[in-house]
Amino acid sequence: MTAPTEPSRVPEGLWVKCPGCAQILYNKDLSANSSVCQQCAHHFRLDAAARLRSLLDDGVWKEHDAGLVSNDPLGFTDRKPYAVRLQEGMAATGLRDAVITATGAIERFAVEIVAMEYGFIGGSMGVVVGEKITRAVERSVARRHPLVIICCSGGARMMEGTLSLMQMAKISVALARLDRARVPYVAVLTDPTTGGVTASFAMLADVSMAEPGALIGFAGPRVIEQTIRQKLPEGFQRSEFLLEHGMLDMIVDRRELRSTIARMLSFLGAAPAAMGPPDSDRRPDAVPPSELTLD
Template sequence: MNWISNYVRPKINSLFSKRDTPDNLWTKCPECGTMLFHRELADNQNVCTNCDHHMHITPRERFSALFDGGIFVEVAVPEPIEDPLKFRDQKKYPDRMKSAQKNTGEKEAMLVAEGEISRTPVVCAAQDFSFMGGSMGMYVGNAFIAGVERAIALKRPFIMFSAAGGARMQEGILSLMQMPRTTVAIEMLKEAGLPYIVVLTHPTTGGVTASYAMLGDVQISEPNALICFAGPRVIEQTIREKLPEGFQRAEYLLDHGMLDRVTHRNKLKEELATILRMLGGLPPVVAGDLPPPSAEEAPKALEKPEGDAK
């Protein structure tokens, strides 16, 4: 046995050989170019630790950080008709849906859940921009209405996190019909005397902006979020003029009275808790006074009312 060839050389080669590194360990910030370690980025709620750029965050990740103890219960959503127009462009609509479901691990572009924020019971809905651009189709309309009905049944405030490229073209007029449907649902909330709070995230555009995203009792946005109906490039090409710096960004809209607050993602839970308790006539949140519920307390905290069929 040649121990140099069979043992020493392989050992040396293993020390100096290139080690494969998984591609998902590092994320490059699209704003400043800083390479961010995935755990550090996740701990900071997908906000760049160098320039504070707010990156995309999924509804589940958002709810895990928002609700006490990361505990929430999903609200069931009625299933719409599958591919009602038999639409096809480069792909069939059902094929696009299957691809989006595989890539995101989600059923559709909106997630609805109930839980507690600083011990304040709420119902929340959030759009997932990674699912076909968060586009508003019949399922999104059904999900919004299901969330509103659940909030009314439980007598809880309703919070909406918007992120969308607009209506879903594969559903045509049926997608556009979600605009009046969701507007009527908001009126139901108002008649029930329940707060409706909107948190606009990057980007919120098109028919979503023209409906439920701009009808909140309180309008909050994450920093530098693009909020518009038609994008700035389209407007510039139409009017043939240069638009103001930061046009249609959250800070610009705040200065011009279309938003109430622009809040950093890491401070959003505290901000929402303060607003919810103020609107509900509850005492203010005191630091350390409202710890997350334990596993034993969680089922009681989210207990459904008697006779509720949902």
């Protein structure tokens, strides 16, 4: 997990200072504009639920595996116990781990969708995130629904050690099956997409999109500079630099993300379903919590 960038999520309160242009923005106007600054188009970070609301038809979805929780397999403690970090993440986000996986529709294309939650331990990927994403990929294969993953993560979760790194291989294997089944996969890389997430599923999509100005990389710039003993170029690891160097297919303004994903799904041969909104619920509290087994 690399160090986070400057806090870019919209803070609470009436007014917000934009880190892009230093303008003072009225919070309500900012929310109405998909949390994109009207002056300079700086993209503030969105939480996973807001992301799903902004992309899915009627703002509704059916959530899966909401009850999976990490059982702290290493009994890990750094500055504080991992168990405490998990509790804090749950209290801050209302989620049980750093991802929401769901079924919904984007302009009538039924999709399996994954939205990562930066507010939960930096969107880091441990066993729960890895398992939920793998199951989402498997649902895509079984139902032949295109897969859409909104990446937002500091990388593998160090508090779960090697078990976190294993998730990279597990998800990649599932994605290879999705590829063989010829079901489309669209990834959206948002600020930040780094570490083990970049080194696995974020870079394996049929179409890779990114939001403007997003930090996307594997190791942080300081580590690279110290390793290669060279100064890095301006804008290194930002979406625009990656597009120029062939690592991305397109950069999409958030306000056009929904229509662009739909256009790509159509281009990739997905057929819009005659489905209504999914039968359900944004936060199915009815799902009983279940411990995740590690075998």
